[in-house]
Each structure stands twice: as C-alpha cells, then as structure tokens.
Amino acid sequence: MQRATVAGQSLIALATLNFFLADARDGLGPFLDAFLATHGWSPMSLGLIATFGGILGMVATPIFGALVDNTPYKRTLIVVPVLLVTTAALATLMRPDVAIVIGGQTITAIVGAVVGPALMGLTLGLVGETAFPHQVSRNEFWNHAGNVVSLIGVYVATTFYGVAGIVGLMIFTALGTLVAVACIDAKKIDHNVARGLGHDEGEPGPSGYSVLVKTPGLVLLAVILMVFHFGNAPMGRLIAQEFSIQLGTPFRTTALITGVAQLAMIGVAVAAPFMIRRFGLSTVILIGLIALPIRGLIAGTWHDFASIYPVQILDGVGAGLLGIATPVAVERLLSGSGRFNVGLAALMTIQGIGASFSNAVAGTLVTEGGYSLAYLVHGGIAIGAIALFLIWRHRIVPPAPERSAA
Template identity: 30%
Template sequence: MVLIPGRATTASNMENPTPSKARSLNCLNWLNFSAADVATGLGPFLAVYLASNLKWDPSEIGIAIGAMSLATVIAQSPAGWFCDVSDKKRLGIVIVTLTICIAGFCMLFFPAFYAVIGCQIAIGVAAAFFGPVLISLAMGIGGADRFDHTISRNQTFNHAGNVASAVIIGLLGKFTHNEGIFYGLAIFCAMSIIFTLGIRENDISHQSSEPVAGKKSGKTGMLDMLKNKGYLILLFSAILFHFANAAMLPLVGQELGRDEGSNASLYMSACIVLAQAVMIPIAFMSGKWAKKGRRKLMILAFVMLPIRGVLYTLYKGAPYLVSIQVLDGIAGGIFSVVSILMVADLFRGSGKDNFAQGILATSVGIGASLSNVVSGYIVSHAGFNYGMFILSAIAFAAFIIFYFMMPETINVPARRLDIAE
C-alpha cells in the first residue's frame, strides 16, 4: 500500500487515538515546547552576552555562533540516519539534552574564547538530533495520515515555547546582567527530559512510513537523495534562505548590546517574543493551509525575508527593530511547518524519510553557519547597514530560485522517488 499525503488509511487512522497515544502525543507537544530553547542553545542571547559582558567584537561573536551551526551541519545527516535505524529515540533526546545543559554552564564558568567555541561545537552536535528525532516521533506516534496535523501542532507548541523561554531568559538576563540566561537554559533542559520520559515507548512506531509496493528497502546515501529534482531545489533554496536569515537577529542583538547596555537582553527577549507570538497562529494554520498547496504558501515565507532585511537599515531605535520581527514570525512559522511537509511528500513510502529530513536540516545549518561567520566579518569592516543589504540580496535570490524552479509537492506519489531499487 502506498501512502499519499493527505489521504487517510484505515490501517493507521488516528482520528481517534487511544488514550495512551493521546497522552504520548500531548507529551510530544510539550517536548516541542521545552525543546524550543534547548535545541537552539542560547541563540541570539549568547550574542548579547558576548558583546555586553565579555566585550567580544562582531567577528569573534560570528565565529562563536557559526561554530555551533557548523557542528550542527556535520551532525545533521547522521542524526537523520540514527532516526531511521534506531529505536532508542527517547534515550537519544535525554543524552543530547544533558550535553547541552552541561556545555551551557561550562561557557558561564570558563568564558575563554576557545572554551566557548568548544562548548558551542558540543551544543551544535547535540542540537542536530532534536529536529530529526522530533519529526520521527511525530510520524511514529501520530501516523502518516495525520502527519500534517501532528507537525503543525508540534510547531505551534515549539513557537509557544520560544515565547516562554524568551520571556523567562530575557528577564533572567535583565536581573543578572545577562548571566542568568545559562540558568534559564538549564530549566528548559530539565523540562525536556521530563516530557521525553512521559512518552510511552509502546506508543512509538519506529518504522517511519510504509514501504512502496514492489520496492525493496536498501542502503541510501546522500547522492541517492539528490536524484529528486524538487528536493535538490528545496535544499539549495533552504541554504540561501537561512544564509540570509540566521545572522539577522544576532546582528540586531549586537546593536542592542552596544546601544542599550543592561536592557539589551530585555529588548532581545521582546524581539523573540514578538516573532514567536506571530509564529504560533501561523504554524497552527499552516498545517491546514498547506493541504491546498505547499509551494504557494512557502513563496510567502521567502518574500518576507528580503523585505525584513531592508527595513532593519531604515532606522535604529530599539522599538522599531523589535517591530520588524513580525515579518520573521510570518516567514518562520510557514517555513518550520511546510519545509517538513514538502520533504515528507517527496519521500513518503521510501523508507528514507528521516534521512531526507536530516539532509534538509544540514542545508539549513550550512546556510546558518556561513551566515554568522561571513556577516560578522562584513559588519566588522563595513558596518551594520551594508551587512543587512548583502543578506537581503541573498534572500531575494532565494525567493527568485524557489518561485521559478520549485514544483508543487502535495499528492506526489512516493513511487516517483526512484531510489534504492
């Protein structure tokens, strides 16, 4: 039997999940809530801490942020492979969560340059496992026929978690001269472990999707994944999108750190809260809107990014910079849901779902790591506005490529992916 996206199957119908699975799905939602902060480390809050407390320059901060992203790039594909072959997904979440918590405290107590870089690398490797594992759990608990609904709910909780963590960590940073951000990370690490253990092992199907009729499962490498034209375009577009996107908020954080002093963490918190507050309804509705077409919805996300970059250069006041985050909320809410659904469309039934999701996450990480390192040097030598114009130009290129080359993926039969024969 071939599973087609959006088409219910009696074998895996989850319209009325059992009470046990309903509880596990609820724990998965709350795991996404708490993991929102854990899976990104300290994100832009670290940029504020390094600029304000340690007085690092933009190039050094770019290296620190980029080190985590680069480590994530290297670990993402193995993380996806892990999800395809392992039935120890809960244990994996616990281990990587503890790793991130310990590395966070090491940065606080050993703030030397190379120590921070080493901790960022450890966090990046650990964080790589969150995306593929959480997606795999969504498929394994919710079922293929309910995947759109499960992912949109998961991402809604994820963005709500970003709001909560931004408020809590922002307040901790405000009243502890930014050092409290590390304790905030530890709080969300503890929550993630609790919710992970709340998911019942028996409720997880570790076979991500049914195989296509007439196909035998086989070993798959990265080159096999790139045989699919739509997938290749999506990967390249994602690299450009996140190259343009990843550095924008950390660069704004550095501006706030220099201009606002002890209030910088609070303003950074406001940036994240506003963006994530917009992402919550957008992510929730994206699961429904995407049923009518993935491509046209994703185009809206791509067009928001160059507009946002240009707007950052027009004025420097903190309230103005914060308000622009509405556009980030629209783009991020759509991308977080629809990119996952597009990969699932293209690979459903192939048995390679999680590996494909891992490679997509690798593409996102490539863009993010290059973004932070390159933009840090650009801003150091040419200034904030010039750096934002460069990022906006790259974002516009990503929009053009996606608009003219990316096909629609919904209701694409799994047999279209002709691999592992």
Template identity: 35%
Template sequence: MQGGVGPYLTVFLTSARHWQAGPVGLAMAVAGFAAALCQIPAGLLVDATRWKRLLIAAAALITAVSCLLIVSFEGVAPVLAAQIMLGAASAVIPPALSAISLGLVGRKRLPGRISRNQTINHCGSFTAAALAGVFGQYWGLHWIFYFVCGSAVVSALALLLIRPGEIDQNVARGSEDGSDGPPLGLISLLTCRPVWVFLASIALFHFGNAAMLPFAGQVMALSHPGKGTVTLSACVIVAQFTMMLVAWAVGLAMRQGVGNKAIFMIAFAILPVRGILFSWVEAPLAIVAIQILDGIAAGIFGVIAIVIAADLTRGTGRFNVLQGMVALAVGIGGGASNLVGGYVVQLEGYRTGFLFLTAIAILALVFFAAFMPTSSRQSRGQSQSQSQYPSRGRSPDRPRA
C-alpha cells in the same frame, strides 16, 4: 531547552567571566561547527535506530551536563567541550522529534501534527525568553543555565508519556507502512532533482535572511546607544510570538487544501520586503515591528520544510537524513549571509548590505518559484505515493513538494 544558552552565553562569558572577544567568538563558533558536522550523521542515526525516545532523552541530559560545565568551571576547555556537546545535541533533537511524530500519526496527519509541534515549540521559546530575562535580571546570569538544565531534565522525563509501541518505526524513517526494506542510497537521494532544488532554495533563503537582524542590531547600537539589548530582546519575543500564531495558521491552511509550495512562497516573498524596510529605518520600535515579518517567514519555514521533506522522502527510508541535510543547508546559508554580508557592509555601508541581502532574497524567491515542483494537498496519500526514485526500480515520476 532546545533553544539552549547561545543568546546568553556571550553576555555571561563577557560580564561574569571577563573573557576577551576572541575566546568568546571561538566558543560560539565551536557550537555552530559541531552542530553542522553532526546534522547528517544525526539524521542517519535517527533513521537507523528504534530507540528514538532514548536519543532525545540522551540529548536533553547532555544539554543539562553542558550547562553545568559552563557554570561550574571557569577555564576555556570546559566551555568549549560544553559547546561541542550542545552543538551535537541540537542536531539530534529536531529530526528525532519529527520522526516520532511521523511514526505516531502517519503521513496523512503529519502536517497537522507538525503545525501543533511548532506552535508549542515557539510558545516554549517565547516563555523561556521571558523567564530567562527574569532569572538573569533578579538572580544573576548563572541562573539562566540552571533554568535550561532543569528544562532539559523535565523534557527527558516527559518522553515517558510516549508509548513506544505506538510508534511505527518504518513510517518514522520515511518508509511505506508495512515495508521493512533497505533505505534508498544517499547518492540517489541527492541526485533527485526536487531534493537538491529544495536544499538549494533553503540555502538561498537563509543567505538572504540570517544577517538581517544582526545588521539591524548594529545599526541600532550606533544610532541609539544603550537601547540595543532591550530592543533585540523585544525582537526575539515578538518574533517567537508571531511564529507561534503562524505555525497554527499554516496547519489550518494545509487542512483547507492550500499547497505546500504556495505557502512556502509567502515566506520567500517576505524576505525582500523585510530587507528593503531595514535599509530605510533605524528607530527601535520600527525594527521590532519589522520582526513581525521575520516571525511570519520563520513560522512558515518551521512547518513547511518538514512537511516537504516528508513528501520528498516517502518510501525511501531517508526522512531524517533529508532533515539533516536541510539543517546543513540552513547553516551554510546563514554562515554565508553573515560572512559575505559582513564584508559588504564593511566596504559599502549598512544600507548597501541590506540591499545586497534583498537581492539574494529575490534570487531565492525566483529560484524556488521556477524550479520547485508543485503539489496539491488533496493528492496527499495518493499521487504522493508514486513519488519514485529510479534507483529503486520504480517509475521515474519525480517526488513532489
């Protein structure tokens, strides 16, 4: 359900509704803008409310209603309204799930819980991609929307299995256990050096990453006409399967005492390799194989970014706000990647475009390695509790990753 209908909406609107490219692009852009605008407000809402299960259930039901709007009405306005709703719902679900996880298991066991969350998440995405392909092939594209709608309803019902009394609401928003004080001011959070270094690193990471697969798909469509859709579907499935395995492996590495920064460095180091490989290959099988690298990097990112956010906001009450900022940084980096990279390709060609993204990826790696503080897994729960913000009247020691 969380993956939504984005990958299939363009095909549905083009083939079933016979929309022109302009309105299709507008519909896709509206969802992205809505998601970006809602990221930080969603984080603030998740931090402020004790009804986190209800938030996820509401987002799931909004997703279901949006899918029904798209299938039931043919006009532009209902589709745009549905896309705005889908974008807003997508901003709520990840921070609310992470907050519930933190409130259920506590900070010490959060890395293992997030690792399992992401493993199950990618398993769901992998299965959903396969089932959506079957539904679309044999029963029609509109059944993909009914499938997502059904998944949303089941997701809302599954929340009943979580006992609300077992969620520590203070811990769930990043405060210390037993603390019910006011959260840290947003200015103090943003001016904390490790926080903005972390956000800048994420923006650079996605600046160098986001446009690689779309460019590879365009190259493949030009060099191997007729194979683009099948190959891109294979890329999604291969990447999701890889992410599932990597998310599990990251949890194992953290339990063995490997530091967050060291694990995250692997994801940063993979991007330049992937860009160089894409600049030299055009064969569909080679492109699918390169997506294994994307699965490794994305699998690491999905786990470590949440764990680092929890570390940086310990005792601040701003865990979910920082998650919203992370999602916004992802959107900014991804948008810049497609926008700037697209013009580089238009002016200089695809190979130069890939090499440009490779250079950005190298910059991201160097920036993160040079400026992001280092921490060890063994110190969790001890030295991490001394990650302080001067504006709270505490010691000036910096929060660590």
C-alpha cells in the same frame, strides 16, 4: 496500527516536549551573541564562532539522520543532546573565555544536530503520514509558545536574579524535557512509518544518501533554502548584538527582540494548516521566502529600536512558515522511500552551508560598513531564493497525495 488512535498521553507529552525543547535544545541560543558582545567579543569573532558551530552541525546532521531512520531509540536521541547542551551552556555562563565558548559551541553543534531529525521522526512515527502536516504545525505552536514563556522567564529572572536566574531556568527546562520524553509511550512509535515507510513491502532496506540523487526535487529545495538561510541566519543575531550594545542589557534586550518573532510564529503555526489546505504548500513556501527581503530593507533603513517590531514579525512569518512547510514537503517527496529522516537531515545539511558561512560574511559586512549594510545585503540575497523557487516550484512541491485528503 491506526496512527490516528495514538494515546492522548503520548500526544500531550509530545506537545510538552516541544514546549520545553524551545529552551533546552539550543543552550544559550539567541542570547549567546548578546552575552558575549557585552563581554568584549567583536562581531567578527562572533561570526566566526557561529560559522564554526554551523559547519560542525552541518557535517553531523546527515549522519544523525541516518541514525534516526535506523534506531528504535529515538527518545534517547533527544535526552542525551539536551543534557550535554545544557551542561555546555552553563559552563559558558560561568566562564565565557575562548576555550570554554569554543568547546561549548562544538558540543552544542554536534549533539544538537540530532534533535531535529529525531523529533521529526518521532512525530511521524506517532501520528502517521496523514496527520503529519497538522502535527508539525502543533509542534511548532508549542515550541514557539515555550520560547515566549522562556523569554518572559529570562526577562524576569535577569531583572531580579541576574545570571543565577538564567542558570535556574536552564536546569528547569532541561528537567521538563526529560520528564516529557519519559511520558511518550515508546510502544506507540511505528518505526517504519517514522522513516517514511508508511506501506511496508517487507524489504525497506537501510537508509542511504542515494536518496538525494534519486530525488531531484529534494536537491532543488535544499539549494533554495541554502540561499534563503545564507540571507536569514545572521539577521536576528545582528539585531540582538546592535541593540544589546546600545542598551547595555543583553538578556532583557534579546528576550524582547526574540519574543516578538516567537509571538508571530505562534500565529503562523495556528494559520499554517489552513493556509496549506487553502492555498497549497507551494504558495506557503513562497510567502515565507518573500518575507526576508522586506525584513532586510526595513532593518537596513530604519534605525530606531521600534523597528524591531515589523522586522521580527516578518521573521516570524518567514522562518515560521518555512519551518512548518519544509518537513511537510520532504515527507511528500520521500513518501514510501523509507528515507524520510536521512533526506530531511541531508536537506538541513545543505541549507546549513548557507547559514554557516553567512555568519562570517555578516561579521565582515558589519566591520566594513556597519549593521545597516549587513541587513540590506543579507535581505537582498533572498531575492535569489525567490527567483529559483519560481523557476523550480513545480519540481519541488508535489501535489498533496490522496491520503492527505481524508
């Protein structure tokens, strides 16, 4: 099957899926901290909740990655998590006590861990290896566009309808996700290609975690991203907490703060394919890493609300570029192995170690020295990721294969 001839309906449905998943895959997502902070939850408590959820997701991700490699039911692995995550988020909105919040975050962390690998596997199986980098950028474009529309919807809905408006939006985006999944033609998904086995020799074998041992570049990339996400993960949460408490409007404040980053990510998604072709994948990853320490310095020294604009634009540049470059790098490293999804999931697990434990550290820093200290420390940590990448870059990012030049 020529992957370039995938029916337009399935690619339109894939774009629509990414649009609605922007809101449906994470439940309350960036609004959770701001919402709970205005209900008396301390930064330390919020950091522990985020750490707990991150650890659960970290454990579940490689298991689900192997499942994605081996199952033909990739669409189902998106539908079921969306239904469960939406239910958990609605319960949290209705009753934000300790049991409901912890239970909801447990469900969100575990089942939400399957969505990323399932979406990447589905994308690779639909478009093939050659078109994969460009399609990842398209996915990110529609995902961030969906985030922007969702954030505008949240701002308007809470202004006129309060929490009831949030409930309506969550139900609408969940339904939109289900319809989009149903419109993807399952027959157009090549499940060998979806697992990174573009050239089937007849003996692909099952996915296995030995891929980590046999691919040192994957481990090195995972370590660098672990350091980066240790610095990056709490930043957006802390900014939303700080200004939501100051202004007393958690949903509208978070919508504005997050919206700036999402708009920047739309621009990054448009530019990324050109940047990868023109400057190379290695340079794109380096730019993404450099954005974080600059972001931390600005956030830690500029305390006016106007600081959110450069800070969140840099978030869009850093997280946006790495979000596109990471699966492309993994696909290159594991091309022909039949272990793309488990390899990507394993990388996500290792980087999740940094993201998970950083939240508890961030809560402690805020408690002891305020938000500025947390911004400066977490931004500074990313310098370590930059140094490691400069040392290991040639082992991490292989050159683009000949098939990509077509």
